[in-house]
Amino acid sequence: GQNIDQPTEMTATEGAIVQINCTYQTSGFNGLFWYQQHAGEAPTFLSYNVLDGLEEKGRFSSFLSRSKGYSYLLLKELQMKDSASYLCAVRPSYSGAGSYQLTFGKGTKLSVIP
Amino acid sequence: SAVISQKPSRDICQRGTSLTIQCQVDSQVTMMFWYRQQPGQSLTLIATANQGSEATYESGFVIDKFPISRPNLTFSTLTVSNMSPEDSSIYLCSVLLERAGQFFGPGTRLTVL
Numbered sequence: 592g593q594n595i596d597q598p599t600e601m602t603a604t605e606g607a608i609v610q611i612n613c614t615y616q617t618s619g620f621n622g623l624f625w626y627q628q629h630a631g632e633a634p635t636f637l638s639y640n641v642l643d644g645l646e647e648k649g650r651f652s653s654f655l656s657r658s659k660g661y662s663y664l665l666l667k668e669l670q671m672k673d674s675a676s677y678l679c680a681v682r683p684s685y686s687g688a689g690s691y692q693l694t695f696g697k698g699t700k701l702s703v704i705p
Numbered sequence: 706s707a708v709i710s711q712k713p714s715r716d717i718c719q720r721g722t723s724l725t726i727q728c729q730v731d732s733q734v735t736m737m738f739w740y741r742q743q744p745g746q747s748l749t750l751i752a753t754a755n756q757g758s759e760a761t762y763e764s765g766f767v768i769d770k771f772p773i774s775r776p777n778l779t780f781s782t783l784t785v786s787n788m789s790p791e792d793s794s795i796y797l798c799s800v801l802l803e804r805a806g807q808f809f810g811p812g813t814r815l816t817v818l
Contacts, residue, residue, distance in 0.1 A: 624807060633797055633812040634748070636706070639805075678747060682807075693807060695747040 593617045595696035597679050602702045603669055611664045611699045613679030624693060625653050625664045626678040634678055637664070666701075674703045707732055707800050709810035717816045718788055725784045726813045728798030733778035736801035739771070740809070743794045751796075754781040788817045 594616045603609040615623070622641040626634035638646055640655035640662060652665040664677055676698040683694065708731040718724050728737070737754040751771055752760040760773035775781045785792050798810040 626809075631814075633795075633809045636806045636808050639807075680748075680807075693748075693750065695749075697747045 593694040595679055595681055597696045597699045600700045605669055605703055605705050607669050608667050611677050613662045615660050615681045617681050617683045619683045622682040623655055623662050624680040628676045669703050671703050676700045707808050709798055711798055711810040711813050715814040719818055720789055722788055723784055723786045725782050726796055728781045728810055730779045730800055734800040737781050738799040739783045740797040740799055741794045790817045793817045
């Protein structure tokens with residue numbers, strides 16, 4: 592089966608750095624995605640890792656270790672608008688049945704406080 | 706990225722009726738998906754919308770309840786049939802752009818009374 596774990600909630604201070612961890616056990620691996628979702632809105636794509644290492648995009652970075660089944664999303668210079676849920680999603684290997692489905696974690700609700 | 710629009714953005718429906726949700730993409734995409742996000746939950750894949758053939762449904766979802774059309778590479782519809790209050794959810798269209806990522810539409814917020 593597929594299992595993705597991430598913390599339910601986190602709180603961090605404006606201007607600080609926060610790391611949101613995600614561990615996964617899936618039948619095969621073909622990429623890991625991070626999404627940001629504000630309350631009542633659709634998820635917004637943040638990053639995509641398919642190889643080990645760190646991908647940096649402005650204030651956001653995402654890291655992947657395939658051997659450990661582990662990823663993290665790093666947010667720097669936190670702003671109040673970063674308060675949102677952050678979803679980790681894994682794409683298992685192509686099943687051959689026409690399905691490239693993403694399996695989502697339950698999301699980490701981040702609250703940024705002054 | 707891709708620009709994805711959905712109609713309607715929200716609706717309130719009566720039990721036993723059906724609602725068709727439309728998804729339009731600004732470019733041709735091979736892979737289109739329909740997801741559901743129930744209140745307080747994460748996203749669950751309903752089906753992959755295949756152009757020119759029947760959709761591929763995930764476990765727990767059937768064509769009679771969620772018929773899907775995909776007439777071309779930029780458009781798809783999802784119908785929620787014979788609705789009950791348990792179908793109240795946000796329904797999201799999503800597209801996969803290879804080497805770019807998977808993107809979501811703005812969602813359709815459905816409330817069934």
